[in-house]
Amino acid sequence: MEAREHPLTMELSGPRTKLLTTYRLLKKPGEYFPKWKAQYGDPFLVNAVNGRIVLTGRPDLIKQIFAADPSHYDPFGVDAIAPLLGSESLLLMKGDAHRAERKLLMPPFHGKRMRAYAGIMRDAARSHIAAACGGPVAFCDVTQALTLEVILRAVFGVVDSPTLAYFRKTVVSVLDAVHPSFMFAPFLQRDFGGFGPYAKFRRAFETLEATMDDHLERVRAKDEPGEDILSMMLAARYDDGSAMSDAHIKDELRTIVTAGHETTALALAWATDLVHRHPRVAATIRADVDALGSDASAEDIAKLRSVDDAIKETLRLRPILTEALRTLRKPLTLGGLEIPAGHTVAAVITLVHGDPDNYPDPEAFRPERFSERSYKPNEYLPYGGGHRRCIGAAFADFELRIALATLVAEFDVELLDDSPPKPVRRNITMAPDTGVRVRLRPRAR
Numbered sequence: 001m002e003a004r005e006h007p008l009t010m011e012l013s014g015p016r017t018k019l020l021t022t023y024r025l026l027k028k029p030g031e032y033f034p035k036w037k038a039q040y041g042d043p044f045l046v047n048a049v050n051g052r053i054v055l056t057g058r059p060d061l062i063k064q065i066f067a068a069d070p071s072h073y074d075p076f077g078v079d080a081i082a083p084l085l086g087s088e089s090l091l092l093m094k095g096d097a098h099r100a101e102r103k104l105l106m107p108p109f110h111g112k113r114m115r116a117y118a119g120i121m122r123d124a125a126r127s128h129i130a131a132a133c134g135g136p137v138a139f140c141d142v143t144q145a146l147t148l149e150v151i152l153r154a155v156f157g158v159v160d161s162p163t164l165a166y167f168r169k170t171v172v173s174v175l176d177a178v179h180p181s182f183m184f185a186p187f188l189q190r191d192f193g194g195f196g197p198y199a200k201f202r203r204a205f206e207t208l209e210a211t212m213d214d215h216l217e218r219v220r221a222k223d224e225p226g227e228d229i230l231s232m233m234l235a236a237r238y239d240d241g242s243a244m245s246d247a248h249i250k251d252e253l254r255t256i257v258t259a260g261h262e263t264t265a266l267a268l269a270w271a272t273d274l275v276h277r278h279p280r281v282a283a284t285i286r287a288d289v290d291a292l293g294s295d296a297s298a299e300d301i302a303k304l305r306s307v308d309d310a311i312k313e314t315l316r317l318r319p320i321l322t323e324a325l326r327t328l329r330k331p332l333t334l335g336g337l338e339i340p341a342g343h344t345v346a347a348v349i350t351l352v353h354g355d356p357d358n359y360p361d362p363e364a365f366r367p368e369r370f371s372e373r374s375y376k377p378n379e380y381l382p383y384g385g386g387h388r389r390c391i392g393a394a395f396a397d398f399e400l401r402i403a404l405a406t407l408v409a410e411f412d413v414e415l416l417d418d419s420p421p422k423p424v425r426r427n428i429t430m431a432p433d434t435g436v437r438v439r440l441r442p443r444a445r
Ligand code: HEM
Pocket: 090, 091, 102, 255, 256, 259, 260, 261, 263, 264, 267, 319, 320, 321, 323, 324, 325, 382, 383, 384, 385, 386, 387, 388, 389, 390, 391, 392, 393, 395, 396
């Protein structure tokens, strides 16, 4: 049935013009989500070029979305990311295959295994920040390089500097070659005689494939399996005893780099800006790290409450992704309304995080609000929720805490722009428009 004919559209309203609405949804979510909520109520319906989307910032409805049986859902917008990630990526999987894959991939991103990467995270933070000291820099460039190095070391298990440099170059070439034209218009995924954006992307992609193939061979040939996540993928078995194929492992490695490196990098850049615009917050973090003493481990500093609160408040005020989206395979009853199959439902992270009932003075950066009370998964959701909640959430939080504490305790940060940066959409993430321009110096003692 045409979604237009469904009674839902009579009960839910929202902006009508398809192209303009899609543009606003993509480019100005911070401005238009609250406007649409005020004008049309919550939930509201958006008729976008990639389908009809029911959006909500209500915790009670978000709880329903996250609690629904996963068989109700398909992942959203998979055609766009398929060329980059491959068909065996967690982001594209659904149903039982998705559940089995998460079970296999989750352990190394949690608990003791994840904490083993604390040293890698602190070393990467120290070396990248130290190398950027001196002249003015866009801190986003520093954090991108830093978080990519953490993934290449902790996930891919790359140890030597030449391999690291080569991997960095090939990964960055692929990510740079991703072009919206062929991501959103699959018929443009053709070579056109070696010319055009898709041909350029394929060349970069093939180079990365060859680099990963060589690397897989080297990792397999090791006598002792490494502590890295790739070694664990090679050793892991599904419940039926089968192992992951090389093609499958490569899809997941590309997925982890794509989902994990820019997101964490932007979060660290936002945290750096917000913390240093609030000198009291920076001073508390510095005093807390100092109080641990000079031989405190990276794991110790990651446990500090002031650091944890600052990261949480950063991801509340400046969430990197603005919505968690699911496309319905079956109708879903949401707040008494039946939403038909084919529609997409979206938990709007920015709306939930800006709700004054839960976050008084929501535009203020007040990390201590996280010490004053606790928030439920439907009230605080920078990593989404339910069966598709980010598998890298604990890993990203851990890295962010270590990197921020290292920066604040060991370096002086001068913000070079008087006005705070504004969030702008970069790919699907929300980035600071200025890139966070800073001058860094080793800490004056
Ligand atoms: C601050 C950093 C990060 C943020 C804000 C973030 C946010 C998110 C969000 C909102 C989702 C969608 C969840 C949903 O639909 O409910 C997601 C999914 C995902 N994230 Fe992250 N993420 C971050 C870092 C990472 C890292 C470091 C990794 C890997 C090491 C990672 C891997 C993934 C994967 C594989 C998924 C797909 C999960 C699935 O579909 O089952 N992310 N992330």
